[in-house]
Amino acid sequence: MTELxxxxxxxxxxxxxxxxxxxxxxxMLTRKSFLFGVKVPPEAQDTAQAKALKRNYITLxxxxxxxxxxxxxxxxxxxxxxxxxxxxxxxxxxxAIQILAFVPNHSKALELKSQLGWNVAEIKYADTKTSFxxxxxxxxxxxxxxxxxxxxxxxxxxxxxxxxxxxDPIPTHWDFNMEPNxxxxxSLGTVLLMPIFSIxxxxxxxxxxxxxxxxxxxxxxxxxxxxFAQHKKYRRLMGHGIGLLTVALVVMFFVIGLQTVFVxxxxxxxxxxxxxxxxxxxxxxxxxxxxxGGTLLKVNTTEITAANNNAIAGNNAMSDDKYWAWGLFxxxxxxxxxxxxxxxxxxxxxxxxxxPVKIGVSIGIVALVxxxxxxxxxxxxxx
Amino acid sequence: xxxxxxxYAEKPIYEQLRDNIIMGIASGQLAEGESLPSxxxxxxxxxxxxxxxxxxYDILRSGGYIVMDRRTTAIVAPKxxxxxxxAALAEKLTMCAAEAICHxxxxxxxxxxxxxxxxxxxxxxxx
Numbered sequence: 428m429t430e431l432x433x434x435x436x437x438x439x440x441x442x443x444x445x446x447x448x449x450x451x452x453x454x455m456l457t458r459k460s461f462l463f464g465v466k467v468p469p470e471a472q473d474t475a476q477a478k479a480l481k482r483n484y485i486t487l488x489x490x491x492x493x494x495x496x497x498x499x500x501x502x503x504x505x506x507x508x509x510x511x512x513x514x515x516x517x518x519x520x521x522x523a524i525q526i527l528a529f530v531p532n533h534s535k536a537l538e539l540k541s542q543l544g545w546n547v548a549e550i551k552y553a554d555t556k557t558s559f560x561x562x563x564x565x566x567x568x569x570x571x572x573x574x575x576x577x578x579x580x581x582x583x584x585x586x587x588x589x590x591x592x593x594x595d596p597i598p599t600h601w602d603f604n605m606e607p608n609x610x611x612x613x614s615l616g617t618v619l620l621m622p623i624f625s626i627x628x629x630x631x632x633x634x635x636x637x638x639x640x641x642x643x644x645x646x647x648x649x650x651x652x653x654x655f656a657q658h659k660k661y662r663r664l665m666g667h668g669i670g671l672l673t674v675a676l677v678v679m680f681f682v683i684g685l686q687t688v689f690v691x692x693x694x695x696x697x698x699x700x701x702x703x704x705x706x707x708x709x710x711x712x713x714x715x716x717x718x719x720g721g722t723l724l725k726v727n728t729t730e731i732t733a734a735n736n737n738a739i740a741g742n743n744a745m746s747d748d749k750y751w752a753w754g755l756f757x758x759x760x761x762x763x764x765x766x767x768x769x770x771x772x773x774x775x776x777x778x779x780x781x782x783p784v785k786i787g788v789s790i791g792i793v794a795l796v797x798x799x800x801x802x803x804x805x806x807x808x809x810x
Numbered sequence: 811x812x813x814x815x816x817x818y819a820e821k822p823i824y825e826q827l828r829d830n831i832i833m834g835i836a837s838g839q840l841a842e843g844e845s846l847p848s849x850x851x852x853x854x855x856x857x858x859x860x861x862x863x864x865x866x867y868d869i870l871r872s873g874g875y876i877v878m879d880r881r882t883t884a885i886v887a888p889k890x891x892x893x894x895x896x897a898a899l900a901e902k903l904t905m906c907a908a909e910a911i912c913h914x915x916x917x918x919x920x921x922x923x924x925x926x927x928x929x930x931x932x933x934x935x936x937x
Contacts (some may be wrong), residue, residue: 553813553855555840558847643855651812651828745818747857 430608435510436503439517443499446521447492451485452612453525458722460547460647463529464754464770465536467545468554468747469649480532480548491524506627511806515799526755529771533754546743552655568663571670573679575629582622582681589688598688604664606693614772621684625677632673638766639665642775645768652725661721668710675706811839815856823858827866832875835886837934846876875900877919 429773459469462477463484471477499513539545593613598622600609611617637664647654679702682694717724757767760780769776776782811834815826834840847855849863856863867884870876876884895903910920 548816549818551815551817551856551858552854553847555811555813555834555844555846558851558855640880643857651814655812742818742820747817759857761859762854762857763850763860767857 428506429439432503432507432510435514436507436792439499439510439514440496442514442518443496443521447488447496450492450525453771454481454484456718458645458647458718460645461698461770462540463531463533463536464751465540465748466547466549466770467536467540468547469647471540471543471545474543474545480535484528484532485530488525491528492521493522495524499657501516505674511802515802526753529755529798530753536754537748540748541744544744547746548648548743550646550648550651552644552651554655557659564637566663566666567636568666568670571667572629572633572636575625575632575673578674578677578681579622579625579629582625582684583619585642586618586622586684586688590615593618593688593691598690599687600648616622618687621680621687625680628680629673632676636666636669638775639669643764643768645770654722656726657721657724659767660724660726661717664713664717664721668713669789671706672710675703679703692785757799811925812853813856815858823856823862824866827852827856827863828869831866831870835875835929839934840886842886842889844886846886848883859930882915885910888900 454463454714459472460466462471463480467477495517499517502513503510505533508563542703597617598607598609599611599617600607629696637645643657644658646658679699682702683699686693705717747759748754750762751757751770755772756779757776758779762778762780766780767776767778779785779788813827813830815830817821817823819826831840831846840846846852846867849867850860853860853863867876871884872888873932875887877887879885885909907920
């Protein structure tokens with residue numbers, strides 16, 4: 428139990444540090460057209476009022492992050508057996524803090540917008556050649572997933588070929604020095620667990636790729652053609668990033684699975700972690716340098732031309748802000764798209780008025796709650 | 811071509827869409843026979859109702875700008891040459907002339923502005 432607790436504690440601190448560090452810098456990563464989910468002209472970002480809101484948000488999130496971090500350290504010292512609950516619930520507390528810090532600033536940003544007349548024309552774009560929402564799935568880098576599936580297939584074959592020669596029970600769990608400390612009775616299920624798990628993971632990653640391909644692009648008004656080209660480039664980059672990550676995860680599971688089917692063969696912990704961390708670093712660097720939706724990418728815009736822009740002057744005081752509840756949740760029954768560009772931080776938002784989204788989000792919440800209950804029951808025996 | 815509409819403009823969305831596409835065809839950004847996105851896809855991309863896009867496509871089809879290929883795909887209609895001014899267009903021209911007269915614009919200036927616009931659009935210079 429102690430070793431498990433140490434492992435859980437370290438993971439928990441890492442997750443909290445990562446999320447906690449990311450939380451305050453989200454306003455800097457968000458595109459300049461949005462101030463806490465409110466559509467504003469990019470110049471508005473540099474006003475004293477907007478900066479004050481951002482400072483308020485940063486202070487709240489940094490403070491909240493420190494408190495949660497302190498709480499999880501205190502929890503580990505006071506009641507180490509409950510670390511599993513910390514790892515389950517403290518990240519949720521961080522999310523709650525982020526929302527609590529966000530919503531009041533969103534309301535203030537709305538007020539400021541009407542007071543200071545930060546009006547922007549609500550212009551919508553569509554390309555006649557490529558759809559933003561139906562996504563050109565053939566343009567996705569499928570080869571990453573093909574490579575992943577080939578590796579999974581190899582791990583299936585290796586597991587099945589080695590199966591007759593395996594001892595009973597077989598080691599299935601290792602400590603930090605990679606000495607086996609957990610054994611399971613020999614069965615096909617045990618041996619094939621990692622490959623099956625890998626297939627599920629490839630499917631989830633592929634769906635993530637599809638989601639990115641299908642999310643609606645948010646085009647900046649100043650230079651729509653440039654913004655559009657940036658989005659396309661960014662989408663390609665993200666597609667490759669997710670694909671690379673999938674291959675890395677599959678390789679890691681493949682290597683870990685080898686420990687089960689070749690008794691005595693062990694992989695050092697650092698290697699297993701390196702397989703996953705090394706490809707993650709360039710992905711993080713690229714996504715930060717590209718900005719949200721690729722707003723910082725350099726592109727060639729000659730391939731796209733914009734139609735006549737004369738006829739679209741409109742009421743600039745009106746905007747889609749009203750469709751974004753709290754500036755976070757998009758609910759527009761007129762919009763047939765399920766996935767839209769996010770207004771804060773993330774790259775994909777949902778249109779909560781669509782039935783498939785309602786079903787999907789409900790399934791997600793039920794799955795999360797169910798897995799939490801399952802983990803709680805599982806750990807009740809251990810504590 | 812990049813279609814642009816303003817959902818809060820006085821001009822209805824279906825008219826903006828129609829104008830975008832006509833301008834695209836006239837300026838050569840939309841080539842003869844090029845297929846347009848389906849009404850559903852375009853509606854989702856623009857974040858407007860499917861019926862709005864359908865209405866625009868209906869108007870474009872009855873105006874002879876697009877034709878429906880196998881009843882599902884809208885494609886840009888073949889180029890016409892040397893035709894007479896259709897009635898709907900003649901009506902618009904009449905109104906333009908009337909407005910110009912009300913503004914006290916000289917006949918020669920009005921004619922020059924018309925010709926300039928014609929040349930600009932045909933040359934693809936519509937920014």
